[in-house]
Structures are given as structure tokens and as C-alpha cells.
Amino acid sequence: xxxxxxxxxxxxxxxxxxxxxxxxxxxxxxxxxxxxxxxxxxxxxxxxxxxxxxxxxxxxxxxxxxxxxxxxxxxxxxxxxxxxxxxxxxxxxxxxxxxxxxxxxxxxxxxxxxxxxxxxxxxxxxxxxxxxxxxxxxxxxxxxxxxxxxxxxxxxxxxxxxxxxxxxxxxxxxxxxxxxxxxxxxxxxxxxxxxxxxxxxxxxxxxxxxxxxxxxxxxxxxxxxxxxxxxxxxxxxxxxxxxxxxxxxxxxxxxxxxxxxxxxxxxxxxxxxxxxxxxxxxxxxxxxxxxxxxxxxxxxxxxxxxxxxxxxxxxxxxxx
Numbered sequence: 001x002x003x004x005x006x007x008x009x010x011x012x013x014x015x016x017x018x019x020x021x022x023x024x025x026x027x028x029x030x031x032x033x034x035x036x037x038x039x040x041x042x043x044x045x046x047x048x049x050x051x052x053x054x055x056x057x058x059x060x061x062x063x064x065x066x067x068x069x070x071x072x073x074x075x076x077x078x079x080x081x082x083x084x085x086x087x088x089x090x091x092x093x094x095x096x097x098x099x100x101x102x103x104x105x106x107x108x109x110x111x112x113x114x115x116x117x118x119x120x121x122x123x124x125x126x127x128x129x130x131x132x133x134x135x136x137x138x139x140x141x142x143x144x145x146x147x148x149x150x151x152x153x154x155x156x157x158x159x160x161x162x163x164x165x166x167x168x169x170x171x172x173x174x175x176x177x178x179x180x181x182x183x184x185x186x187x188x189x190x191x192x193x194x195x196x197x198x199x200x201x202x203x204x205x206x207x208x209x210x211x212x213x214x215x216x217x218x219x220x221x222x223x224x225x226x227x228x229x230x231x232x233x234x235x236x237x238x239x240x241x242x243x244x245x246x247x248x249x250x251x252x253x254x255x256x257x258x259x260x261x262x263x264x265x266x267x268x269x270x271x272x273x274x275x276x277x278x279x280x281x282x283x284x285x286x287x288x289x290x291x292x293x294x295x296x297x298x299x300x301x302x303x304x305x306x307x308x309x310x311x312x313x314x315x316x317x318x319x320x
Contacts, residue, residue, distance in 0.1 A: 001025070001309075002064070004044040006032035006052045010071055015294045019302045020048070023309065034058070041065065046308075048301060055079035059086070067091065067308050069301045074234075076207060080318045089308060089320040093300040095156050097288035101232050102160040104287030105202050108256030112228050113200070115139045117277035139278075145169030150198030152191075152214070153205030153233065154183045161202055162186055173197060177205035177214070195222040200230065207234035215239065220246035227252045232287045235259040244270035247279055254279050258287040 001024030008017060008028040020026050023046070032040055032049070037058040041047050045064045047054065050071040056079060059065060068078060070092045083090050111117070118139045122128055128136060149165035151158045151174040162172045162185075172186045175194040191214075194201070201223065205211050215229070216239040223229070229252055231238050240261045246252050257271075263285055265272055274280040300315070307314035 001045045002043055003027070003046045003048065003305075004041055005029065006037065006040060006047065006049040007071065010050040011294045011298055012289065012291075014291065015298055017298055019298060020305070023302075023305050038062070046305060049077070051077050053077050054083070056082045059083075059088070067305065069304050071297055071301060073097075074206060075317050084318045084320055087320055089316055090318045091301075091304040091308070091315045092317050093297055093304070093315060096296040096300055097290070097293040098156045098160050100290040100293040101157045101204075101287045102164060103290075104258060104283070105157075105161050105204075105230055105232050106164060108230050108232075108258070108281055108283070109144075109200050109202070109228060111281055112254040112256055112278065113144065114141045115278055117281075143169075144200070147171070147199035148173060148197050150174065150194045150201040151186075152194070152201070152203045152211075152237075153177050154181050154186070155204060157232075158202075158204035159183070161204060165200075170200075177208075177211050179210075191219070192222060195219055196224075198227055199224065200228045202230040203233040203237055205233050205237060207236055211237050213237075213239045215243070217242035217245055217251075221251045223252050225250060225253065229255040230257075231255070232258045235261045235263060240269055240271050244274065247274060254281075256281045256283075258283045259285055 003020055003024050003026045005026065005028045009030045029040060032052040034053050037052045038061060041058065041062045043064065044062060046067045047065060048069045048071060054068055054077060065088050068083060068088060068090045073092055073094050075090060075092050078090055080090055122136060145168060147170050149170040149172050151162055151172065154174045154176060165172050173189050173194060174186050175189060175191045214237050220242060243255060247255060260269065271280065304314050
């Protein structure tokens, strides 16, 4: 089989991808974008991708493609209907980064709620060495215990976050972004109630027509002024310009983001103007990328290819 890895570096150069060589001839590209996708997949039988667009325009001159494997859970970069019409199977990987994203959710939340930026700078500036008492808590901070933790999207990651929030002593409430959740362990509420009650609100939903711009200025102004928003879902779930407005006018206290409307961040994103790390933390879409997660991801893609070659279905998203 001729296998093309379009975005080899998307899983990190520290992770070995030689496992794919057992299945055939492998061509690797560090990164691939829209304008060079078509040429690179022209002779491929199996494509491994992450964000590169795979649609009629990029696949029409690639007659031999039989399988598209994604280094991802999401498959919005793939025209699934077109692939189905061509008999091209599409396979993703779910659940490989649950622990990493849940961990990052709390890293952001704790950094903001405990005002860690202030206290880190306080020590490093020499102010702590200059004071005459052993402790400092001039910048007030609060416990998570007894607070309300709101969640949008009670899938694998949302459920894991809920478990950890409970361990911190939080009361968990959630809103089902799809409207189809069967979870009964936690209190389910409508979005308006979720916004009004949450002390910390974390987003774990996929991007869809229902969730694009789900959190805009109208929703942010319904939240507590002391609330913290965490987005580790997809960037466009939160309107970045509206979040800038909410943060600068004090509608909410702080936000922690691992995802943005456009990635990498662009100069015209107003959030780039906020330099106060007690108000806003942005990480570069890395919450999923622990070494363990990326290693699991590569292994799962290899198993998807093995299943395909054995005539079995595994993690197929389009039923082909």
C-alpha cells in the first residue's frame, strides 16, 4: 500500500511513526496545507491526516485512495459525504487524549482561580524577599470546594472533568450541546441556567452548527462577574471578539483558552491585546498533546489501518 502522512509533525517529532512502514511504502510530510494537498495525495491509497482539507477538490485526482485515517477525533476537515460517494473509508480516533485534556482544564482553572500569575511574579520580583512576614495573600483567591462547575458537552472529556470537579468538592451541572445526552449522574440544565449558576464553566463539545458561537457577548453577560471560562473544545465555540469585550468590561473574571477562532492566533484577534495573565491565559492548542496521548494516537491509527486491511471496521465514521 502507498501511505501518505500529510502532517507528520502534528503528533510531534518526539513520537515514532515507523509503525506504519509495516503496511507499505510510507511518504511523510512535516506539514500540509490546502494548496499542496492535492499533489501530495495523488498516488496515495491510504492517507493519514489531521487538519489538511480532504474533499472533492483535493481528492478528485487521487483515484486510488481507499482509506483516510485521522490523527484526531474530529473530522470536520474531511468531506465525509464525498468520501462515501467514492467508497473511501474514513476512520478517526476517539478517547486517546481524555486524561490530558481533563488535566489541562484544571491546570488553566487553578492557575486563574488561585491567581498564580500574581504570586509567581510576586516572588520573582523580589517583593516576597523584601517583606517581613512569612506569607502573602494580598491578592484574594478562593477554593473550588462548594463552587458550581458547569460543563458544556458531557462526552468522554466532559465526564472526566466532572469526576475531577467532584473530587475538588464542586457541584457539577451540565448543558447537553447536542440535546441527546443520556447522562443522569449530574444535574442537567438549560444553557441560560448553566451560565447564571456556574463559578467555573468549561467547554468540551464538538464544533457544529449548534455550537458555533455558542458563547457570545449575550451569554457572557449572563455569567457571574466572578466566573472563569475554560475553552478546551473548539475555538469557534466562543466568539473571540465578544470574549475580549466581556473580559475588558468585567462581565466575567477570567478565561483560559487552549483553542481560538483561528489558529495559530492572528494579529487581528483582539484577545492578543490582553497581557494580564490573571485575566486571560492562552495555550497553543496543546492540551491534547501529552507524550502519552500522542503515542496512543499513533498506535490507534495503526490499528485502524490493520483493521481495514483485515476487512474489519474500526472507528469508521462514514460506514463505508
